[in-house]
Amino acid sequence: MALDTITPTLSIRDGESETIVSAGGSYELGFFSPGNSKSRYLGIWYKKISTTTRTIVWVANREVPLTDTSGVLTIAHPGILVLINGTNGIVWSSNTTRTTNSPVGQLLESGNLVVKDGNNENSDSFVWQSFDYPCDTLLPGMKFGRNLITGLDRFLSSWKNTDDPSPGQFTLRLSFHGFPQALVIKGQRVIYRLASWDGSGVVGIIPWALSISAKGNEFEMNGNDVYYYFSKPNSGAFARIVLNPSGILQAYLWNDPFDWRIYITVPVDQCDSCNLCGAYAICNMKIAPTCTCLEGFIPKFPKNWNVLDWTEGCIRSIPLACNNSDGFRKYTGLKLPDTFSCCGGGSGCLLWFGGLIDTRMIIDSLHDVFIRAAASELDQIKKKMHSSEKRKSVIIASSVIPVTGMVILGLIMRILKKKVRKQGSRKRGCRMNNINEDGEVDLELPVFDLTLIVNATHNFSNDNKLGEGSFGPVYRGTLMEGQEIALKRLSKNSGQGVVEFKNEIKLIAKLQHWNLVKLLGFCIQGEEKMLIYEFNPNKSLDFFIFDKTRSKLLTWHMRMNIVGGIARGLLYLHQDSRLRIIHRDIKASNILLDKDMNPKISDFGMARTFWGDQTEANTEKNCWDIVMVTYLLNMQLMGSSQSNLMSLALVS
Incomplete structure (x- = not known):
């Protein structure tokens, strides 16, 4: 041209x-x-x-x-x-x-x-x-899908990161293998499945259920086009669906005049991960283990299931006869299985000719799934149902008072369960063993779901970024219950890695001291690795002592309090904790300050531990931290004479 x-x-x-x-x-x-x-x-x-x-x-x-x-x-x-x-x-x-x-x-x-x-x-x-x-955003009236005549494929692709809008790792596409379904894909691997077309409508996890307008959402499937779109809200508010750089799909409404409000986030939890449990298995976050076989099926490799590896799925406990004696067993409350192997049906009726995968419990599911079963299996079911009805009759006739007592007890347990669930609502979604001081598995340290973290930090917004260290960026966030957090997100280019990440969890998960930063939990989901701490509003010590103006805000009393707090924290690490811990990275940027300017020692990625009987090694290693503290004091925290005096006191 x-x-x-x-x-x-x-x-x-x-x-x-x-x-x-x-x-x-x-x-x-x-x-x-x-x-x-x-x-x-x-x-x-x-x-x-x-x-x-x-x-x-x-x-x-x-x-x-x-x-x-x-x-x-x-x-x-x-x-x-x-x-x-x-x-x-x-x-x-x-x-x-x-x-x-x-x-x-x-x-x-x-x-x-x-x-x-x-x-x-x-x-x-x-x-x-x-x-x-489209790029990473779907707007009202914008078609998402394919023109079957021209081959034009309208799909979303995430930004590489917040500074780079070039196509990232994740795409949201309509797949046409089997019946159409919306998939989030990373490279060539399906991460999660959003929705499927069942011949009469769209079912599945839904920004597609974005009921914010009278017309709502439309899925069009004809000889020329297959596409989805959503309409503008009746309120006239701005709405958008975004695939963010982490592969999370979020629907936003503009909450004028304040900010964007996240209306829906997908994935909701770990069960949204595509084919987490394998064939003929159900994912249910409300039970443990998360994956269980459908009734009439057993784990294909039981040893793998014992170590929570469910990928190979389940097989029939009773083989099919493959004749007219076989029947069908009804299952309710299930997410519609992957339609990849679906090759027939219509008007809400689908037929599968392969393993049923990517199935989870959905309370409000409108679909029943019928799975072929052997005649002997169906006979066993009938016998169990008949036996169960007889037992019910006996119980109803002879156990009115015990049942009443059980109802009361059930109400009490339900109230207690709600309290526990409210307190532990953030302990879902990530898979990793917590490690205590002895290196043993410990399930008391909370795990945070990636979706909760994304919401708390406004999708790792630059406005929430507190700074960046060798580990990666640090973000400020607010949990749903209002608690403020500081989140360290491991960068792909970080000099630190999984070893340092686990080391920090291992060392400070059980440490309880006023002058050590408190670890609230962690999250590992996909390639994301994050540590969640209590938020300290006065940033770190270097923010004050290396700035001529802000350093004047530190009174003599504050400086003495900070020095004493650091010393008390080190004394606990070197002597009073069960494992003697050498921090090895004491510096101003690793000393956080709370709202009252009390010091909190942080960043234990480089720390090392020694048992209590290793006194000689401890004496040598302790000097590492002492030298670093002495250097810090000699820099700017104290005046020169007071600094030398305090340094001698610490060393002695």
Whole structure:
């Protein structure tokens, strides 16, 4: 395409105006730099919503950023949008095959950037539209699915990270193997299954159940298209569905004038992980173990199930006769199995010809699942049911008073269970043994679900970021019950790894001291590894002592309190705890300060332990921490004379 064919129908420069087009006050099209990046991108964002950072809903040149503000967007004949850099090189184009002699570019009120025929104002037949090429966000009215005639596949792909909108590891697609279903995929592996088409409607885990408008959600399946879309809320509020860089799908509503409110998050829990339990097994977060075989089935490899490896699933306890004597057994309250092996049915009736996988308990499921069973198995079921009815009659006739007592006891237990559940609502979803001081398994340390963490930190928002160390970034968050937390998220590029991660859990899970930071729990889910601590609002010691202005806020009394607190914490680690612990990384940034400026020693990733009888080794290793504390004191925490005096006291 020759650049001299470019016409001035739509032309604007990044350096001249940040906003190119405004759509009725709802959306803007312009150039932006995401997060901490200096790269420039052409994108669409909400105009009326005022937050600390723009809420981007679409990016044109997400794979090829501009390196400066020389970008120009224009239209080339016969109707192609072109983004050009400072050397007239084409960075991005709409590259449509449709043509028009009078192309006009327009940003619609829906947030859809279109090119249409300027001579036909009433036509909805666009030459090109951004809604056909979504990024990580699905907007009301935007189709998600495939055109069966042209092959156009409309799917979501996550950003690489908050600073980089290029396609990340996760995609949300409609799969057409078997009956259509929505899948979140990482590379070539299905992570979780959102919803399936059963011939009459969409069932499954649902942002698709986003009941925020009269029309709600539509799933269209005809000879030309297979797609899903949701309508704009009746309230007129902005709504969007986003696949974030961690592979989590979230539905948002704008809670004017405050902030985005997360309406739905998927996955909800560990059972949403695709095929966690294998074939003919059910996932249920309310029981232990999480995976159990369907009735009439047994574990294929019992030894694996004993160590919580359920991937091989279950097999029939009684083989089928494969004749007319076989029948069907009814199961209720199940999530519809993976429709990959489904090749028939219609109007709400599906047929599977293979193993049933990815099934979990769903209380409000509207579907019954009938699984073929051997005649002898069905006979056993009938006998059990008959025996059960007889026992019920005897119990009802002779046990009125005991039953009444059991009802009362059940009510009491239910109340207690609700209290326990409320206290332990965050102890779900991650799989890893907790480790106490002796290296033994300990189930008292809470595990946090990744979904709860994402909600608490607003999806690891830069606004919630407290800082970054060798371990990775640290975020501030608020749990549903209002408790504030500090979250350390292991970075992929971190010099520390799983060893240091486990080491920190092992060493401080059971340590209880006023001058040690309190570990509230941890989360390991997929590639995410996080430690959750109590939040200390006054940041770390280096925030004060290495700043000329803030250092003046530390009075002599505060400094003495901080020094004494560090010393007491080290004394506990070196002498009073059951295992003698050498921190090995004492520095100002690892001393946190609570609301009353009391010091809390943190970051035990480099720490080492010694048993109580290893006195000689302890004496040598203790010097490591003492030397570091002495250096810290000599820097700026104390005056020089007082510092030397305190250092001698600590060493002695």
